Amino acid sequence: MPGYTVTVTVRLKQGVLDPEAETTQRALERLGFDLEDLRSADQFELDLTAEDAEAAQERAEEMTERLLANPTIHDYEVAVDPR
Amino acid sequence: MPGYTVTVTVRLKQGVLDPEAETTQRALERLGFDLEDLRSADQFELDLTAEDAEAAQERAEEMTERLLANPTIHDYEVAVDPR
Numbered sequence: 001m002p003g004y005t006v007t008v009t010v011r012l013k014q015g016v017l018d019p020e021a022e023t024t025q026r027a028l029e030r031l032g033f034d035l036e037d038l039r040s041a042d043q044f045e046l047d048l049t050a051e052d053a054e055a056a057q058e059r060a061e062e063m064t065e066r067l068l069a070n071p072t073i074h075d076y077e078v079a080v081d082p083r
Numbered sequence: 084m085p086g087y088t089v090t091v092t093v094r095l096k097q098g099v100l101d102p103e104a105e106t107t108q109r110a111l112e113r114l115g116f117d118l119e120d121l122r123s124a125d126q127f128e129l130d131l132t133a134e135d136a137e138a139a140q141e142r143a144e145e146m147t148e149r150l151l152a153n154p155t156i157h158d159y160e161v162a163v164d165p166r
Binding site for chain 2 (some may be wrong): 003009021024027028031033034035036037038039040041042043044045046047048049059062063066067068
């Protein structure tokens with residue numbers, strides 16, 4: 001079966017507080033950098049084999065919903081690349 | 084000045100241990116998923132204004148080297164998109 005690298009990006013939903021991102025933004029501002037907003041996200045790169053790209057995408061979505069993201073507070077994106 | 088969204092992806096360098104990623108991989112395997120490798124990365128999305136895309140890229144690289152990444156253990160990538 002062909003190998004794929006699936007990139008899953010997990011972001012907080014709009015409106016969910018992100019104190020870590022706020023702290024990082026303020027630290028950058030204290031260093032003299034000027035920025036309007038900073039958001040943070042977690043990214044997972046999964047190497048797996050699957051019948052085709054569609055199967056890889058489906059499997060990664062299942063893994064994300066079971067473990068990598070919390071659907072109450074997170075949105076996520078899945079991108080599949082052949083390896 | 085035009086606005087840009089800069090995406091900074093910070094990864095551990097090859098060979099640096101990532102116990103959190105290993106734990107996540109093992110948890111997925113325990114749930115019955117089959118995968119060859121899992122790597123994790125931190126992503127920061129910065130909204131800023133700059134004279135042009137090149138200036139935005141340069142500023143983001145400076146912020147990354149000063150605060151967002153630790154060059155001893157991290158590699159990073161910077162991508163600039165107009166907002």
